[in-house]
Amino acid sequence: MRTTNNKQADKALRESETKYRLIFENSPLGIFHFDKNGIVTECNESLLKILGLPKEEVIGFNMEISLRDENMRLALEAVLARKSGQYEGEYSPTTSTKITPIKADFSPNISEDGSLQGGICIIEDITKRKRAEDALQRYAEELANANEELKSLDRMKDEFLSNVSHELKTPLTCIKGYGQILSDETLGSVNDQQKKTVDTIMRNSERLRRLVDSLLYISKVQAGTIEYVFEPVQIAEITDYVVADMLPQVKEKDLTIEKYVPDSLPSINGDKDKLTDLLVNLVDNSIKFTPSGGRITVTAQEEEDNLHISVEDTGIGIPKELISNLFQRFYQIDASIRRRYGGTGVGLYISKNIVEAHNGKIWVESEEGGGTTVHVNLPK
Structure with a gap:
């Protein structure tokens, strides 16, 4: 029985050695063995190709004495101290001028009785990397x-x-x-x-x-x-001024402008000049993109903690997929829009900055060919 077990063990060992030999000889990685004195005892063909050296210059090479690269020497010393070692760098053998970027992993070879037999090193050419x-x-x-x-x-x-x-x-x-x-x-x-x-x-x-x-x-x-001067302001007063100020442009394009802003609206804490600029920009946009005979409606109403202001027009409208881009600086829907309607594309960008400085919210509802409404919520 013992003889049979021994034969099976010998067979398994031979098969294992054969598999290792196949891996050793056919691996694209460079592999070499060295003894406990740091002398190379065996290597595969891939190592010779990576380093550009003949086999006779590799076998018998004493790494402990002849290694020039200090970092590789430290990796070898780790193995001789029964630890793993790693190296990565541009390696040049002592007998060659070839410089090869390599990555090397050193591992100790310890026998069953615990004695150090030497080690094995696997080298990868990392030139491409x-x-x-x-x-x-x-x-x-x-x-x-x-x-x-x-x-x-x-x-x-x-x-x-x-x-x-x-x-x-x-x-x-x-x-x-x-x-x-x-x-x-x-x-x-x-x-x-x-x-x-x-x-x-x-x-x-x-x-x-x-x-x-x-x-x-x-x-x-x-x-x-940019500086803001916050004080109690009346939205009704601001809208009155803006509508009156923009009336010549409205008439020039044969438009109608309507205003529904109660004088009884509560005051809000804001910068009067900046809020005026906000409404001027919104009304100016509506004038610009509303064809002759169209209508612009300015409304404001109280909603819980906010005043809700809206500027609605019967203009050309905006494709829904482009609405999210409107508040970008210098944004125009396309180049032809700027040529046809003029403008720099900064009105809504400025409006958004003013609204956000007042801790408010601004958004647009529009449909191509169906007009546009810009909404502004300002906290009371």
Whole structure:
């Protein structure tokens, strides 16, 4: 019985050795054995290909004495101390100038009686991985440089917008001032044709003022210098002013504007000038995108803890899938929209910033061809 068991054990051992030999010889990884003195005793063909060395220079190589790479020496010393060792780096054998990025795993070979027989090392050529890592690193650096350039360009653009906006303020004020003098007939009477011309100058200078103010607002937002002055304000008063102010534009496009804002609405804590800009932007958008003969409706009502303001129009509407993009800076639905209707695409971006500064909420309901309603909730 014992003889049979021994034969079975011998057979299993031979089969195991055969399997290991097949793995050893056919593995794409480099494998070598070394004794307890660090001398290489056996290696496979893959190791020779990875290191670019003939077999006679590998077998018998004394790693403990001849290793030049300090990190690999530490990995070997770990094995000789009965521990595992790892190495990763660019390895160059002492007898070759070839440099190969490798990853090496060292393991001790301990016999059944506990004595150290030496060790085994498995080496992987990581040249492709290192190239990919280097390429990724270069790409990351290029991306970081490009990002810094974009930030610099963005700062330059903001500075340019701010400077140009400030420079436009002076001549614009002058144009409006002299236009007002002509309109008031301070320098003498004007006929009806001249009156229409002056009104056109005043109306367009006011549009230009709003554009300049929008650019200045964006510059201040980007610079973090925007300031709000909060005080009790009446929404009814603000809407009265905005509707009256926008009436010339409404008439010019042959539109109708209706206002349903009770004077009895409670006051809210807000910045009067900024809330005026908010409503001007919303009404201006409605005017811009509503065809001749259309209607704009401005309403406000009290709802629990909020005042709900809405600006509704019978304009061209917006595709539902694009509504979420409307509050982005300089966003236009497409390039043709800007060419056909004008504008810079900053009105809703500014409006959103103003509403959020008042701890409110703004959203849009629209349907292509079915008009648009912009809703604003402001806390009381």
